[in-house]
Amino acid sequence: MVDPARVVEACVHLRDDEGFNFLADVATADYLGWGSLGVAGYIGTADGRDLNAPGSQGLERLPEPKPRRFSISYHLLAIPSGRRVRLQVWLDDGQPVESVVPVWPTADWHEREAWDLMGIRFEGHPNLTRILLEDDWEGHPLRKDYPIGGEPVRFSGEE
Amino acid sequence: MAVAPEKPRIYEGTHIPSPIPTVLQVPPELRDSDDLLQVNFGPNHPSTHGVLRLIVDLHGEHVVGLAAVVGYLHTGFEKNMEQKTWWKAITYPERIDYLSFQNNELVFVLAIEKLLGLEVPEKATWMRMCLAELNRIHSHLVWLGTAALELGAISMFWYCFRERDQILDLFELVTGARMHTRYFQAGGLAEDIPRGFFPEARKFVEWMPKAVDDYEALVDRNAIWLERTKGLGLLSAEDAIALGQSGPVLRGSGVDWDLRKAEPYLAYDQVDFRVPVYESGDVWDRYKVHMDEMRESTRIVGQCLDRLEGMEGKPWIADDRKVVLPPREELHTSMESLIHHFKIVTEGYRVREGEVYVAVESARGELGCYVVSEGGPTPWRVKFRAPSFVALEATATCMQDALVADLIAIVGSLDTLMGEVDR
Numbered sequence: 001m002v003d004p005a006r007v008v009e010a011c012v013h014l015r016d017d018e019g020f021n022f023l024a025d026v027a028t029a030d031y032l033g034w035g036s037l038g039v040a041g042y043i044g045t046a047d048g049r050d051l052n053a054p055g056s057q058g059l060e061r062l063p064e065p066k067p068r069r070f071s072i073s074y075h076l077l078a079i080p081s082g083r084r085v086r087l088q089v090w091l092d093d094g095q096p097v098e099s100v101v102p103v104w105p106t107a108d109w110h111e112r113e114a115w116d117l118m119g120i121r122f123e124g125h126p127n128l129t130r131i132l133l134e135d136d137w138e139g140h141p142l143r144k145d146y147p148i149g150g151e152p153v154r155f156s157g158e159e
Numbered sequence: 160m161a162v163a164p165e166k167p168r169i170y171e172g173t174h175i176p177s178p179i180p181t182v183l184q185v186p187p188e189l190r191d192s193d194d195l196l197q198v199n200f201g202p203n204h205p206s207t208h209g210v211l212r213l214i215v216d217l218h219g220e221h222v223v224g225l226a227a228v229v230g231y232l233h234t235g236f237e238k239n240m241e242q243k244t245w246w247k248a249i250t251y252p253e254r255i256d257y258l259s260f261q262n263n264e265l266v267f268v269l270a271i272e273k274l275l276g277l278e279v280p281e282k283a284t285w286m287r288m289c290l291a292e293l294n295r296i297h298s299h300l301v302w303l304g305t306a307a308l309e310l311g312a313i314s315m316f317w318y319c320f321r322e323r324d325q326i327l328d329l330f331e332l333v334t335g336a337r338m339h340t341r342y343f344q345a346g347g348l349a350e351d352i353p354r355g356f357f358p359e360a361r362k363f364v365e366w367m368p369k370a371v372d373d374y375e376a377l378v379d380r381n382a383i384w385l386e387r388t389k390g391l392g393l394l395s396a397e398d399a400i401a402l403g404q405s406g407p408v409l410r411g412s413g414v415d416w417d418l419r420k421a422e423p424y425l426a427y428d429q430v431d432f433r434v435p436v437y438e439s440g441d442v443w444d445r446y447k448v449h450m451d452e453m454r455e456s457t458r459i460v461g462q463c464l465d466r467l468e469g470m471e472g473k474p475w476i477a478d479d480r481k482v483v484l485p486p487r488e489e490l491h492t493s494m495e496s497l498i499h500h501f502k503i504v505t506e507g508y509r510v511r512e513g514e515v516y517v518a519v520e521s522a523r524g525e526l527g528c529y530v531v532s533e534g535g536p537t538p539w540r541v542k543f544r545a546p547s548f549v550a551l552e553a554t555a556t557c558m559q560d561a562l563v564a565d566l567i568a569i570v571g572s573l574d575t576l577m578g579e580v581d582r
Binding site: 133 | 175182401402403509514516533552582
């Protein structure tokens with residue numbers, strides 16, 4: 001886990017001193033509502049299971065709380081030694097993070113995808129535009145508060 | 160008889176465009192030129208392997224600017240998978256890369272098993288390996304057929320699809336479906352291997368090396384093929400690593416890196432195979448890597464069959480009733496099995512809280528799957544590291560100093576599949 005302000009510093013260190021020359025993936029996750037499903041089969045309370053509520057679909061136990069809403073996981077790989085490491089950064093909504101494109105050029109599209117689908121802003125990215133969705137798309141679909149099936153229908157006569 | 164041109168020399172230093180590594184910008188001295196022509200290549204072009212749009216700036220026949228626009232095939236697989244129970248979500252990864260479907264299915268199933276800490280029976284491991292390799296040959300055949308077709312070698316397409324059909328027949332025999340088989344379950348396989356599979360698969364293993372020889376005989380000494388592949392689309396080893404390239408593209412650039420050797424998953428440490436590596440990093444070398452890999456995969460399939468034939472009657476799926484569906488016949492006699500069946504089908508099994516990144520070597524390179532589980536019956540987040548998505552990032556680097564006619568050969572040689580790029 002790394003402080004968002006020092007992510008480039010950490011990446012340069014890992015690349016140059018530790019030999020992690022290959023950025024495999026930049027994976028984001030939104031933890032809004034993490035654990036809100038409650039415990040399955042019972043009504044979960046803060047101190048454990050309480051009333052029997054059969055048929056409810058939920059979790060085995062309440063998960064560990066997460067430090068912030070968003071996580072970015074940089075999956076690094078060292079060729080040829082084959083070691084792997086996951087570098088994780090935690091962010092609040094709207095908080096930007098420095099781009100690692102100068103460290104690994106391959107991060108270009110990964111970060112554009114993270115911006116497009118998750119709405120995480122990368123500072124210093126040379127071309128941070130939407131990649132998979134249209135340029136005028138509203139919202140970031142992989143966020144947990146993005147409505148499912150709520151896509152507006154164009155030319156439907158309502159406008 | 161054609162003579163192969165001299166071995167091309169790989170450039171020195173880096174060729175990755177700056178500041179945007181994936182966009183080739185028109186050089187300033189040409190920007191005001193009257194001869195500059197901007198052309199849209201795609202999104203609906205027969206040689207884009209899907210719906211890829213390239214905005215190409217042409218100066219005469221030369222490509223001086225290039226930007227790839229993707230997303231035309233975005234279907235939101237990752238979002239969809241968050242809404243499905245774990246075992247229903249297994250059907251999605253296959254459709255992401257619709258040529259290398261079993262490898263995609265495999266990586267997701269491996270991720271679930273890693274979170275669950277589930278032991279998989281030996282028979283399932285070997286059968287998975289057997290099918291994954293058949294699938295690799297299948298994917299390479301489609302690549303070879305279509306890439307050659309784009310360069311005008313039409314007959315190659317028919318020969319490749321002849322062998323591809325044999326593989327699809329084998330898949331149909333085992334799983335009942337020709338594509339998108341959904342044969343891998345968390346814990347093992349969906350069903351036992353049918354007895355008729357072995358003789359049919361043997362026939363294929365015997366046939367395939369001769370077929371690869373035939374393909375090579377068809378184009379290897381063809382002057383047009385050599386002219387259009389040798390020394391084109393150069394990518395150096397350093398640039399390939401910096402751009403995150405994997406699979407045949409990386410090995411065609413002289414980096415000896417294959418996850419099956421480097422991080423053996425399944426039982427790849429128990430089979431004998433070679434990893435083909437070529438040095439020049441051009442279209443020709445990528446083609447050669449594909450050809451050699453088909454031969455090696457055939458050898459692995461043969462070794463898998465040897466092992467599997469001695470495993471008749473052994474279990475094909477783990478005996479964990481909380482995750483694995485009970486045997487069909489038990490449902491008529493055992494109340495408990497019926498309850499388990501009902502719970503797994505309606506609610507789905509729960510997967511322990513945690514996050515994992517699992518990578519396998521798919522036909523196109525490192526296919527990674529990052530899965531986060533909250534401990535519930537559905538995945539919290541699934542993210543695929545799609546090798547095609549990363550391969551397309553190299554287009555701008557490979558296209559420097561290229562002619563417009565080479566564009567198709569070069570994009571083809573990167574072996575991208577738009578379903579996987581856009582997910």
